[in-house]
Amino acid sequence: MRGRFIVCEGVDGSGKTSTIEKAIMLAQDNRIIMNKGFSRDNIWGSYINNHPRSWLYYLDMAYDTIKDIRPRLRKGHIILQDRYVQSIDTYVPDRYYFHNKVLRRILNPIYCKPYAYVMFTASLEEIVDRLLRAEELGKEISDKYHQDLVKNPAKILVRNEQYDRIYASYQGNKHIIDTTGKTTDRCAEELVAIIRGCEHAS
Numbered sequence: 001m002r003g004r005f006i007v008c009e010g011v012d013g014s015g016k017t018s019t020i021e022k023a024i025m026l027a028q029d030n031r032i033i034m035n036k037g038f039s040r041d042n043i044w045g046s047y048i049n050n051h052p053r054s055w056l057y058y059l060d061m062a063y064d065t066i067k068d069i070r071p072r073l074r075k076g077h078i079i080l081q082d083r084y085v086q087s088i089d090t091y092v093p094d095r096y097y098f099h100n101k102v103l104r105r106i107l108n109p110i111y112c113k114p115y116a117y118v119m120f121t122a123s124l125e126e127i128v129d130r131l132l133r134a135e136e137l138g139k140e141i142s143d144k145y146h147q148d149l150v151k152n153p154a155k156i157l158v159r160n161e162q163y164d165r166i167y168a169s170y171q172g173n174k175h176i177i178d179t180t181g182k183t184t185d186r187c188a189e190e191l192v193a194i195i196r197g198c199e200h201a202s
């Protein structure tokens with residue numbers, strides 16, 4: 001594939017989406033696009049959101065890979081993927097269910113291997129504060145799941161542990177962007193540097 005597939009992961013409130021959006025603005029390169037996983041912009045996405053099951057998310061991501069991601073890579077785009085299959089893999093105990101493990105293995109050849117894997121992190125206090133501020137602004141993040149995270153911060157720690165596990169086991173080009181105490185511009189500059197490094201690599 002001619003393009004570059006850069007997966008951006010991290011617990012909700014870690015700063016992924018804001019950083020990706022700002023990085024695209026800073027880079028000023030029309031080849032760089034954002035692809036958001038688990039969109040609610042269609043009937044299927046809305047259905048999954050209202051009936052959250054890991055196996056549905058795995059199927060949805062496989063469909064998105066075939067329909068949007070692979071064609072864009074063939075056209076030479078640099079895709080900043082805001083959530084990919086790794087997000088689904090962090091949900092416990094779901095990831096340990098037999099049917100989810102079987103489906104994940106069956107669909108694995110369809111998924112794209114990231115050219116770079118970027119994990120976003122932040123302190124627990126800052127994550128909770130961001131979720132609260134997003135809720136006050138009436139943003140999408142203020143759904144039932146995010147409200148549950150605010151009420152039960154221990155669940156954020158559990159997700160972070162799963163992301164740490166995935167990052168440690170990932171064999172390939174990987175980076176960490178810690179957004180704690182940083183402006184969006186500064187985090188975006190770090191991401192742009194990663195993008196440029198991928199672009200110039202053989």
